[in-house]
Amino acid sequence: MFFLLFSFFVGMVSAQLSSTFYATSCPNALSTIKSVVDSAVSNEPRMGASLLRLHFYDCFVNGCDASVLLDDTSTFIGEKTAGPNNNSLRGFDVVDTIKSQLENIFFGVVSCADILAVAARDSVVALGGTNWTVQLGRRDSTTASLSAANSNIPAPTLNLSGLLSAFSNKGFTANELVALSGSHTIGQARCTVFRTRIYNETNIDSSFATSLKSNRPSTGSDNGLAPLDVTSPTSFDNALQEFDKQQGSLALRPRTL
Structure with missing residues (x-):
């Protein structure tokens, strides 16, 4: 049941998603993401959980839009330094590697939000979990909210x-x-x-x-x-x-x- 629910969870940001979204525009997208994730998890198994958590924390704050990846700017304070995330969230370097490789293939095509969704799935699979189909076509946010991260992400001590x-x-x-x-x-x-x-x-x-x-x-x-x-x-x-x-x-x- 976890895999069916998580598939729903990661796709709930939009009703216009498709598992073949990049079939023409970037046919190597999924294999590229899987290759980087497999390598990262092989080098450090803990990274699988970190990537899954990174995606979960992204989705729990205003949807699966990769806002968790954004650094602070002059107009907003990002989510990285929110209480649940600060000195805790990991995997940003793996996402950066994936994004860099994809940009070298087809510039500006694959969204970071989709990278997070696929990397979460591939991390579970790399650690022996069941596979599931990821719906694709998410758009990246151009802003983030520190306050939303602090108020939305469930604390580990919640009753x-x-x-x-x-x-x-x-x-x-x-x-x-x-x-x-x-x-x-x-x-x-x-x-x-x-x-x-x-x-x-x-x-x-x-x-x-x-x-x-x-x-x-x-x-x-x-x-x-x-x-x-x-x-x-x-x-x-x-x-x-x-x-x-x-x-x-x-x-x-x-x-x-």
Whole structure:
């Protein structure tokens, strides 16, 4: 279900999309994106989760329009320095590489919004997830909103009602929210996000929490990392849900759901 829902999610910006949008104008678009993504994920498996998250955070703020990629200008402050994104979002260099290669083939044809959508799909596939067809033809935004990013992107500490509200505002049901949360099976969390969970909460296995505390102090080291799925951190599977049933996952969101 995750793949069907995410396919809908990444295509919801427009009803005029087509999987063959670049078939004539840039026939090598998809293969070029896949080649760069495969190389990046092979070099650093964590990058797959980073690219998926980058696209999700783009779509959750005014639609899938690549506004998350825009730097600050004299007329607006971009989304990169928003609270949920600052020192956290990754993968911009991979997107830059893809864009550069595509521009060398056909200048100004493939949108950054479509690059993000396809790169997210290819990242999941590279980590063992199921493939899906990406609808193409998105247009890139020429502006971005720091305030919209701060207010729209769901915080990792949201409780159930907060999560339901945030996703309902984007047109998703509770069941769809649960399915989409399966993306937490890949990637890592920064210590600043899960410190309270391992030191102060009780709905987590004590031995698991203790193992995390060993090199993650109660103060400082905010950028220390731990996998969201400790059993298969670089495989897109259902191991996180199974582990969560037994011990309580590192990420609060899957546990809440």
